[in-house]
Amino acid sequence: MAAHETSRTARRMTARRRAIIDAAEEILRTGGPGALTLEAVAERADVAVQTIYNRLGGRSDVLVAVAERAFEENRECMDAAYAAPGTPRERILLAADAYTRFALESPHHFRLLAEPPGDADTLEGIADLVDEQNAKLTAALRDGVADGSFNPDLDPRATAYALWAAMNGVLALSWRADRLRVALPDMGSVLDTILAVMTRGLDSRT
Template sequence: MAKTAAVGKRERRVEAARLGIIDAAEELLAERGAHGVTLDAVAERADVVVQTIYNRVGGRAALLLAVTQRAIAENRAYVDAAYALPVPPVERIRAAMAAYVRFATDKPHQFRTVTNPPDDPEVLAQVDDLIASHMTNLATALREAIATGTISPDFEPDVAAPALWAMASGVLSLDMRATGHPFSGDHRARMLDFFETLVERGMTTPEPR
């Protein structure tokens, strides 16, 4: 029993060290960009030696991948749940957009990683897979809304989905620009309301005259 408890305690310490290293890499990525995520900088921030990084996570590429995988998991936790709601398609679209806004607000570091990932082939491939999944979900909801007559049949879901995602990301990114002068919460909320109004007016099937 004592041996099992000791093993469990050691595993918890190992996992805590791994998570602390990823936390440090995530902070450095947000503060300095991908070029700032060096093994020496992460070791200093996490208060470990470089060899511990290799033992617990891996080299620099593995660090960037671990940070990206965490961001992807956080993004999915917010947005996938919205697409799974048992509500009409237009409501799912609204819920997904609201979830994406909450993700950007609650997890700004992860939002930046997803929208501006490090230039690493494996990282970019995983982010591309995430975006493709979101585009599939959004395009499916758009098709269903068109079929029910709640969205204009003029829309091409496979074109509209990435356009809507890109526009939402752009509006949200404005508040995270590196000028040091973020928008006030009220101004940001008004911009997002304006964006939603434009989207809804553009997509809604016009009333017959």
């Protein structure tokens, strides 16, 4: 009986945590980070603010939880890209396209991943997700070195992190507040250019 009650309580807690993240995600998607307060989340999820603290933590922790879920959902597309048939270069470009679509379709979520709030209790989940995807990029780069299509002097792991950082930097132009901002409709040509430059830099002939 005690085990049954424990299991039931655990399911209820999990469901409540999921409802809180659902509410926060909807607020973030429709109103942006500025609209996301614990009070707004509590009202939408029909829970007390203290329940949010108990299940997730403070506001930054709620934002991180939303970002982690969004990246988890995008991971299927990224994994499919890395598992697709084709050359290492083609797989990397497919993954870059999936990453870009995530950034452009869910800009608030992407920004949280690119610039996670520093006052969250833990950012390990986000770091783990980034490391996991960069490990797949590293493997694709290593395949390219092995088959002779990429520069043999490349350090696959360092190159993977450099490419990830470069993509984040370009995509971050969409949220600048000054005249250097690149509007989302214009981002495609900028990304195409940087991807062409980056992939040419991998070439074994350079």
